[in-house]
Amino acid sequence: MIVEEIMQTNLKTLTENDSVSSALLLMRHEKIRHIPLINEQNTLIGLITERDMKEVAPNSLFPEKNHEKLSLPLKKIMKTNVITAHPLDFIEDIAAVMYEKRIGCLPIIEQQKLVGLVTSTDILRTFVEITGANQPSSQIEIKVKNSTDVLHHIIGILRQHHIRIQSMFIYPDKTNAQNKIIVFRISTMNPVTIIAHLKKEGYDVLWPNMPRTLR
Known part of the structure; x- marks a missing residue:
């Protein structure tokens, strides 16, 4: 999946000459924590974050105590060495x-223009959605040998039970470099019979670790 599939495009922006108070008001009204600063050509020139606001105006609830700071132009406090990404970057890379x-x-940024924004919340939401964690399902973790035919065999077992795979991840076994851990999220709330079948075929099911009476 690439960045342009998840990035925000309806952006709230300001300019370097806008005041700190205008940034605070925009953040509160729109419930956002980051504001890109652009020029007339829609080129990114800086970034303001909620943390910047807290540092420059910690008593923003009491404007009379921060009148001078709240009147500062954003160019006085904005970050200019901003790390950016491209719409065609992979999500895991920017994460x-x-x-x-x-x-x-x-x-x-695309062709020197600001075209979107990705936040940590966007990344987390995408992870939840692509794993299917927000849908009724079960998760099964299986330790297997790093072999090319293992995955095909396990999928065949799931097919026998008419189980749909919602997502699948494979990661290294930290205790043995010769093994892999395969994580399936499957479209059933009761995986007991599937787990029993996998164990019968000799697979090491790490999760769920079923009670002995159900094995």
């Missing part, structure tokens, strides 16, 4: 950047 740099959003 890694946001994690490593500890940032909450990435402006999306």
Whole structure:
């Protein structure tokens, strides 16, 4: 999945000459935490975050105590070394950047123009949706040998039970480099018979770890 599939495009923006108070009002009214700053050509020139607001005006609830700071133009406090992404970047790549740099959003730039914004909330929502975690389902984790025919065999077992796969992930076994962990999210709330079948075929089902009476 690429960035343009999840990025926000109906953006709330300001300019470098707008005031700190205008940014605070926009954040409160729109319930947002990041505001891109652009020029007349729709080119990104900076970024303002909720954290910036708290640093410059910690007592923003009492304007009379912060009149001078609230009147400052945003160019005085905006971040200009902004990390950006492109609409055709992969979501997992920008998620890694946001994690490593500890940032909450990435402006999306195409042909020098601001075309979108992706926040950590967008990433989390996408993860929930693509895994099917927000749908009625069950999750099964299976430890397998790193073999090309294993996946085909397991899918065949699920097919025998007329079970639809909502999502699937494969990641390395941290305890043994020769193994993989396959995580299936399947369209049933009762996976007991499937787990029994998998165990009968010799698979190591890590989750759910069914009670002995159900094995």
